[in-house]
Amino acid sequence: MLDFLNALPGAVSQGLIWGIMAIGVYLTYKILDIADLTVDGSFCTGGAMFVVLFSQGVNIWLALLAAVGAGMLAGLVTGLLHTVCGIPAILAGILTQLGLWSVNLAIMSMKANVALNIINPDVLNRLLVSLRFVQDVGNGARPFYQHPIFVVGIFTLVIIGVLYWFFGTELGCSIRATGANQAMARAQGINTRRNQVLGLMISNGLVALSGALLSQYQGFADANMGRGAIVIGLAAVIIGEVIFAKVFHNFGLKLLAVSIGAILYYMVVQLVLSLKLMDSNYLKLLSAVVVAIFLSVPYWKGKYFSKPVKRGGVSRA
């Protein structure tokens, strides 16, 4: 148990990083009402873009920006496949994700795995986040503001702030309207196609940013790194919602709940690994089972446990 508590800061850091991706998933899944599977590919695109540029000496912020840009491009492709080519959203996402596999390999010069030279202290010190910093801050070798929890926490808060502002603007509101009721939104003269494309771009930009941060944190980008990301994102969204739905009504707080959901998810993963509750080969199954349960509960609740409609309902109609 002590091992688990010691491992918590690392687990929380990793959860926060994935939380940014989960916020991206929240935007498509909850706000746009599209299950966007592009994320499995664009997550790695962000990581690959970042590692390659950063290794070539590009400024870290520019490299992060390029990663976000690459992710937004991926979202653009999915959006255009869906809106212009009329491909169902889920299939459009799968197509982009599949194509991205090759694109990601091309970004990494046809290697399946590229590493940051973290052995070199100069490279290490230039990084914003690293798993190494968790221990370094713990034993006083680095100041607290280099702790990944602090750095990624700031990232998350800024992102939530910007999204909160954006989704309050006219454009942002029209995106929300698009997801809430497409037919009605179109009837109001909202360009729903453009909004879907825009939403997918923002979402995948965030996913790629998360991938870029994770590749810094773990010290490498790998062609496999985004596999199953959508399920982790959904798990975070759903865990956050189930726990905080009653408390958080504000849009910004809902995004925060998603981030906390991701943290909880990684705490559970670390708990399972630290306490050896089960073979780590079953982790993916655990994720899938947890997400399936949390997705089913609201449905079952509505179907089997809602109170029967009382007589006299007509008066409320």
Add this chain to the structure above:
Amino acid sequence: MKMRWKAGAALLALTMAVGLAGCGNQSAQQTQSGTQQGDGKTYTVGIVQLTPHEALDQATQGFQDTLKEEFGEQVVFDYQNAANDPATCSTIANGFVSAGVDLIMANASSAVQAAASATGTIPVLGTSVTEYGVALGIENFSGTVGTNVSGTSDLAPLDQQAAMIQEWCPDAKSVGLLFCSAEPNSQYQVDTVQAFLEKLGYTCTQYAFSDSNDMAAVTQTAADNSDVIYVPTDNTVASNASIVDNICRPAKIPVFAGEQGICAGCGVATLSISYYDLGVTTGQMAIKILKGEADISQMPIEYAPQFTKMYNQAICDDLGLTPPEGYTPIPTE
């Protein structure tokens, strides 16, 4: 009321998690019960392995057997497997570092990268990595990482592979080097082996194909223009060895391979390394580090201690080649 259902759902999820734990590994329980016996120091060794895979499993086994033989009950293993998810390697490494293990054994590239990211102090020994310079992004790699990272490489020494070609085909003049351009490891091996072969007096030409679609055409060109073909540990060839075999065997061009799997499919002979032995070598490095006899930052990357010279019986018969002394046939399944 609603809150109660949520609590119920959470409880259900937890129950299932614990239920799954039933399938968990018994080896972990065994190792946990083995602590604190004898009077010496007890060492905890964390093992992070990328994926369950026959070769990787053997390396881990060799490593564990070596340490157990040396320390007996005084060594405790914490074996964790990332199920081929590179991100899980980080989570596992984080767990090891915060638990304060005495040494981390990282099996495969992603595992080494994650462990090197996780700690700058706890010794990290890698294994089953072909080239540490490539795996850790170090330019002009000298053979010693120089920090808390070292380990063993699964590469068969390329000078010995060049010597093997000379042993079989002393009269040959030109060697075609066949590989997939998308694989940096193959490029590295081909460049290195070319230097050794040219020193032995061969003329070398590189034949790179981009994927399995143009592989047959490139292989045909290589077979037409070479006396002998060499193939490194190339994954694309490994998956499509029959293409090479179908072209080279009728043309009577012997193929020498970088590893046993490819040789079984299309090669005449190979130097085969045993991943178990590689794990044993890694284990011996770990013993020195744990006993304080060696400083990991001074330890160069080590290679497998011995290689088995192997040949492919069926292809040798077809080409009319007689294996030199010291070669054993690749077992046919």
